[in-house]
Amino acid sequence: MDIKHNALLTWLEYLKKFNKNITLNLTNVYLIAKRLNLLSMNAFIFTVAGTNGKGTTCAMLEKIFLNSGYRVGLYTSPHIVSYLERVKINGNILEEQYHVFSFLQIEKARGSIILSFFEFITLSALFLFKHYLLDIIILEVGLGGRLDATNIIDSNISIITNIGIDHISLLGADRESIAREKSGIFRSGRIAIIGDSNIPNCINKIAKSNKVILKKNNIDWYWTHNHNNSWNFFHEYINIYNLDIPKIPISSVSVALSAVYYSGLQVNINTIRKSISTIYLIGRFHTISYFPQIILDVAHNADAALYLSKKIRKMNIHGKIYAIIGILNDKDIRNIILPLKHTINYWYAAPLKTNRTATIYQLKKYLFTDNTFFLKNIHKAWIEVKKRLHPEDLVIVFGSFITVSEFIIAKKIDG
Template sequence: MQYQEALDYLYSRLPVFHRIGPIALKPGLDNTLRLCEALGNPQHQFRSIHVAGTNGKGSTSHMLAAIYQSAGYRVGLYTSPHLKSFTERIRLDGQPIAEDEVALFVTTHQSLIESIEPSFFEVTVAMAFDYFARQQPDVAIIEVGLGGRLDSTNVITPLASVITNIGLDHTDILGDTLPKIAREKAGITKAGIPLIIGETQSETTPVFTEIANQLKAPIVFADQLYTVADAGLSDGVRNIRVQSGDGETLSYTLDLTGGYQLLNVATALATVQALQSILPVSTESIQTGLQAVVPLTGLNGRFQTLHQQPRVIVDTAHNKPGLEALFTTIQSIPFASLRLVIGLVADKDRTAVLLSLPESAIYYFCQADSPRSLPAATLQAEAASLGRMGTTYPDVNRALAAALQQATPDDLILVTGSNYHIAELIKL
């Protein structure tokens, strides 16, 4: 098979979450373990860091990759979903896996895939682990897909387990309270392996502490170790001051400019500190990595500016806590009018999401070319019932074009919501 044939085969044959939602999930780790066993158990053949969380796990994973790359390590990175190309999911030193590697894996293991009948995600995890086992990075950063306990990535024994935060998302799968969701995500905790929690939350701290104690896993809360303060934006980067528990204060610059990234910085720093004896990193390498996360790792869609006058920002926030954090940053930016280009998936708690959006914005409702995407007209009607008024467009590019045409140079256009319509942006 050629690359496109291999992708078409996977998409047509296997259930894909980003196309059909939760029914694509295959409960348990059996399929992943069977795939890995047939591949020689690659998950045990490279060192890893496992990253879970409701929001921020992607940004934290990319920060860690950038820091370790800057320190001279060879770094693997597995994330999901992709925005533009499937190959974005599997990277080595920031470079996506070659299309030929994807085609070869699918061609070589087609009979295995057909005998096990895994999900699309289970195959991509096995592909990533096989690739890293052969490439032998010094460390691979592995982002959880959904949840933790039953996520396909949870067959590794990492150097550290990281959980950024807990919010109400995927409640139909993970539970309808923060403690229930925390328990699912804490399922990545391993006996004796350091557990780094990004945010101290009163409802979830007892869950994490209980599980860490049961497994004798050293636990730290990043926001108790580091205080990260915003020192303002300049020249397209965010300046931050980091104070550690011993009173030392250091200044860094971060090319991920969303204000919500400050907590992710603390999580990344706490992880680096926990592994300092295994993977030593200098202060200089941390600074180099944080100021160049995007070019070092290829991260897109995190408070990314696409255009000036009017300023166009794209951000993949798609749940209530993520959007609330995003709009906290938006409030710090001067603008005449806010124009919001948004699309959502149909299987989300849309009322909570819509109520987190400002009533004063001018809305451009759109939809992605995906069976999961909520029709723009339905989104418009639901938003209107909550006082968010706007016009519908068949896709994100036409919605953005209309916003640009109607905006003044001092307006702010924000493209957010579902990853899937953001992925269709031509200029991303």
């Protein structure tokens, strides 16, 4: 690559070629991290895995610790609109030049060693974190856990938010197999927090054999609803009553709170309350408009779609409900659509701008009623939906991170 042309977009186009370099071991990424002295971070580290809720759990942790005065680094994936979203330092994205400099260092260090795209950018994030004086680093696992690039780092606390069926070609077709991969982030003698209340047997076995300290939902900590539209959090170390209902799932907030209190890092209850009342995350049941109401949600597997359907049914919608949907072809299309089949009045389905998209033909297998319309892309879908909207209607955009991203771009263009 000609490093004279080192703008961020040029680099990202170059790194896309690395997508085919998917390895099933951490040897190469570990070697380069060792060369760059990235394996030991002088910070308290949380590693967050799970089928759903990773992003919201990471965001909640970040919010609480920033509001408590800590210096925090956050690494998440995928991004919604811009690559810059993936790395945050003290709640802020970095300017492009810092990423470009980091990419250059990783490229020089790797030499002829082959990396995947995700391995490369994970090393880049770690390189950036290493050069800031951070108290806390939060790493969101990209896929699985055991063989994910983030797993070259030994975390102080590992978290599995939940365990559902997704990425079966890489992680396995049942919860036991998937849990085994996710529990690869556990570290001997350290705490591992499990947000799923139905824990596969292998997790207990792996934790026992590796002397991992498991902290389980509904056993070591739990939460309850109140009748006054608030909730309570109960933990081995603290009980907190009458918390505001957050704009992200309470399950994610409670997992994050459990991790905060098991970490031993100092926070106060007023900071916790403030953080919960102000947290939100783009694309997680995220309202961007009222009258009509438009909600963005990155739900892209069966469990997330079921949660989304429950949220919509609790809403008091007086008008029609429109769905704009695009899905990747390696997802469980049927069970992403099924939970919402009888809730949505009109479906607007479209392929996404990626070679991994589900085609119109694939979508038609599960959306074949008179209330479904198939468009060339998400932008065209939005144009058509707008023609029919009334102030009392609801538009829900879901199916993939890419769906939400393409809709945001379309709405910026057309309003």
